[in-house]
Amino acid sequence: MAKAPLTLPILQDQFGPTLHFPPKEGFAGRGSSPESVVATHCCFCGMQCGIKLHVTNNRVVGFEPWEEFPFNEGRLCPKGVQRYMQNGHPDRLLEPLERHAGGFRPIEWDAALSKVTTEIGRIQAAYGRDAFAMLSGVSLTNEKSYLVGKFARVALRTKNLDYNGRLCMVSAGAGNKKAFGLDRSSNSYADLAKAEVILLCGANVSETFPTLTHWIWQARDNGAKLIVVDPRMTPIARTADLHLPVRPGRDSALYGAMLNQLVKNDWLDHDFIDSHTSGFDAAKEAVASYDLDWAAQVTGVEPEKIALAAEWWGRAKTSFLLHARGIEHHSKGVENVVSCINLVLATGRIGKPYCGYGTITGQGNGQGGREHGHKCDQLPGNRDIENPEHRAHISRVWGIEEADLPGKGLSAYELIEAIHRGEVRGLISICFNPLVSLPNSRFVQEALEKLEFYVNIDFFMSETAHHADIVLPGALHEEEEGTVTTAEGRVVRIRQAVTPPGSARTDTSILLELAQRLGAGDKFAFKNSEEIFNELRVASKGGTADYFGITYEKIEKNMGIFWPCPELDHPGTPRLWEDRKFKTPDGRAHFNAVSFRDSQEVPDETYPYILTTGRVVSQYLSGTQTRRIGKLVRQYPEPLLEIHPALASRLSIREREYVTVTTRRGSLEFPAQIVQTIREDTVFVPYHWPGDKSINRLTSGHLDPISKIPEFKVSTCSLRGTGRIAPPVQLPELKGGSNGQ
Numbered sequence: 001m002a003k004a005p006l007t008l009p010i011l012q013d014q015f016g017p018t019l020h021f022p023p024k025e026g027f028a029g030r031g032s033s034p035e036s037v038v039a040t041h042c043c044f045c046g047m048q049c050g051i052k053l054h055v056t057n058n059r060v061v062g063f064e065p066w067e068e069f070p071f072n073e074g075r076l077c078p079k080g081v082q083r084y085m086q087n088g089h090p091d092r093l094l095e096p097l098e099r100h101a102g103g104f105r106p107i108e109w110d111a112a113l114s115k116v117t118t119e120i121g122r123i124q125a126a127y128g129r130d131a132f133a134m135l136s137g138v139s140l141t142n143e144k145s146y147l148v149g150k151f152a153r154v155a156l157r158t159k160n161l162d163y164n165g166r167l168c169m170v171s172a173g174a175g176n177k178k179a180f181g182l183d184r185s186s187n188s189y190a191d192l193a194k195a196e197v198i199l200l201c202g203a204n205v206s207e208t209f210p211t212l213t214h215w216i217w218q219a220r221d222n223g224a225k226l227i228v229v230d231p232r233m234t235p236i237a238r239t240a241d242l243h244l245p246v247r248p249g250r251d252s253a254l255y256g257a258m259l260n261q262l263v264k265n266d267w268l269d270h271d272f273i274d275s276h277t278s279g280f281d282a283a284k285e286a287v288a289s290y291d292l293d294w295a296a297q298v299t300g301v302e303p304e305k306i307a308l309a310a311e312w313w314g315r316a317k318t319s320f321l322l323h324a325r326g327i328e329h330h331s332k333g334v335e336n337v338v339s340c341i342n343l344v345l346a347t348g349r350i351g352k353p354y355c356g357y358g359t360i361t362g363q364g365n366g367q368g369g370r371e372h373g374h375k376c377d378q379l380p381g382n383r384d385i386e387n388p389e390h391r392a393h394i395s396r397v398w399g400i401e402e403a404d405l406p407g408k409g410l411s412a413y414e415l416i417e418a419i420h421r422g423e424v425r426g427l428i429s430i431c432f433n434p435l436v437s438l439p440n441s442r443f444v445q446e447a448l449e450k451l452e453f454y455v456n457i458d459f460f461m462s463e464t465a466h467h468a469d470i471v472l473p474g475a476l477h478e479e480e481e482g483t484v485t486t487a488e489g490r491v492v493r494i495r496q497a498v499t500p501p502g503s504a505r506t507d508t509s510i511l512l513e514l515a516q517r518l519g520a521g522d523k524f525a526f527k528n529s530e531e532i533f534n535e536l537r538v539a540s541k542g543g544t545a546d547y548f549g550i551t552y553e554k555i556e557k558n559m560g561i562f563w564p565c566p567e568l569d570h571p572g573t574p575r576l577w578e579d580r581k582f583k584t585p586d587g588r589a590h591f592n593a594v595s596f597r598d599s600q601e602v603p604d605e606t607y608p609y610i611l612t613t614g615r616v617v618s619q620y621l622s623g624t625q626t627r628r629i630g631k632l633v634r635q636y637p638e639p640l641l642e643i644h645p646a647l648a649s650r651l652s653i654r655e656r657e658y659v660t661v662t663t664r665r666g667s668l669e670f671p672a673q674i675v676q677t678i679r680e681d682t683v684f685v686p687y688h689w690p691g692d693k694s695i696n697r698l699t700s701g702h703l704d705p706i707s708k709i710p711e712f713k714v715s716t717c718s719l720r721g722t723g724r725i726a727p728p729v730q731l732p733e734l735k736g737g738s739n740g741q
Helices: 078-086 109-127 140-156 170-179 191-194 212-219 251-264 270-276 278-284 292-299 303-315 332-347 388-398 412-421 443-448 507-517 529-540 552-558 630-635 645-650
Strands: 035-041 050-056 059-065 097-100 102-106 132-136 160-161 197-201 225-229 241-246 319-323 356-359 426-430 453-458 469-473 482-485 490-494 609-614 641-643 657-661 668-675 680-685 714-726
Touching: 035 490, 050 078, 059 078, 078 630, 097 109, 109 132, 109 453, 109 507, 109 630, 109 645, 132 140, 132 319, 132 412, 140 160, 140 507, 140 529, 160 412, 170 332, 170 356, 191 212, 197 212, 197 303, 197 332, 225 303, 241 303, 251 278, 251 292, 251 303, 251 332, 270 332, 278 332, 278 657, 292 303, 303 332, 319 332, 332 356, 388 529, 469 630, 482 529, 490 552, 641 645, 641 657, 645 668
Parallel strands: 132 160, 132 426, 197 225, 197 319, 225 241, 319 356, 426 453, 453 469, 609 680, 641 668
Antiparallel strands: 035 050, 050 059, 097 102, 097 469, 482 490, 609 714, 641 680, 657 668, 657 714
């Protein structure tokens, strides 16, 4: 029988600032000094900026810049400045909750965990082990990411484990592996400073990664040319030397045409191509017909601009290409990624100073979280779960028989489809809010209501948690020791500043106790996070993401270590490929032939426009955290529909008029924001809100066949003005004085 969602009030954050604490032993340690300052990292986005938190009486009450940390040098974005406001928030989950007829009520930990393990046993006995699934998130530390992968496969013994990085970096990861045999940004961002040309593809850096902008400005100060590819004129695009407003879904056609220009004008590094790559002839042949007129017709970018971009890139002595979700959130995201990499390889500008390629991770541990085993197809060290040698190595580390290690499971959206089919009956999730972040979210809600049992681990009551049978209160970023890996590939320390409030527990202690109750306690006898990291090091040894030579002490001494770091005396690897030894079977970097194909949905008479989605500067992912912080709410309080004046005029749509947006998934209304910074055939809505404000109710579940990432960036739609003007937003009151708001 379908379960109706239950609700708790969502409060806005209207209280005071925060500071930091020293590390504690173990997972549930309660002692801390009354006042301290702790150097750690921001919980938002893959930059993982250094920050110092101020702590008083086990509460973070403020922050100060950590100017010595080499990436951000004390700089913080609006989210980073406000991130400490979560610590004493009135919405914090302080005790376990169970569903009952009238809502949720408190339950003791022992009873809650007993209920969870009983239901896991019941469902698996009735339907098989894979009928109970797990969804995880890459805002978790490396230690917790590793622990989740081991927990699902050794304690829960299911193959059906995946993570919300499936909505973020998987197309980049798959493309990197195809080209280089290894999935990591090739350089530290310091190499941007002296690049002559920077090609920024589908990355709204100024809003989503503001502290990265500093390194781009350094390059600009040194005379660099900046090329931005984006259907919107984002803040970074407004400053660019060249903006290419590509039609959403046509990215690979643009990069293929640029490659064709490189070939025609012989802007190629033949020595590098001949000595260190394979597949160039096939890649060249695939784009041989991509002349400028064809490319302009397909992409909507003027032929002169495409030619100029190719010339600047081709003639440069040093260059850096960066991309993010704009080219990855597609049913052909992997093809877009390798099309970009082809431009880098054709000019040989990789593996040397100020020349490189970077994939910008969006989530807090988007890099490390995709390396150590909570992906459906992956084992620690970025190993392949279907590779017999990889399976044998991890089985030895975990002390299990290789035959007992589950195989490849379903990806995140495929798990939702499996719930609808009745193949998955139970679910445990941690650090994931799929009801807001997955596409076609009405379909997701129906799946949650079909589950026989669902347990949610989180520190706030997310929209998804309203559908849970048991909610277990977990830990904030600053409430547990660990490490994360930044977008550059730098492994850094997360230090415990405070302990979880009330009877909330660390995520690690929850998973360890569940493992014990499931009969696998001997495989999870960790005393602290460092012990988990040390097992991770051994598990990763010999893999492409090799952390073996990294220790907590080494990280502390160096403010982070870049992987791969295969031995204790190894300094780490800030710049990859200087030795020209790629991790592919033949030791060469691989060109990939890409023939342009269209998105799964293309405009037609019924749905003539393109709907695309993305982030705004003050919000993070599904908004579970940032929508509770008053100043961030005030900065961008509701989702708006960005629409070009010419399109608004044709449809007689006025500023702030409610516009009905209809796709094949349904209809929603959003206030219009008329801007000149978007293509005339495209509209944009950010995705951080739930319910009737959730644009992901309208986005499609079309997946990339390789990465299984959803096509968030292209959904065809129709638009109709309602004639009603949206009223002014009722902003949360910001009180003065000690609350710092």
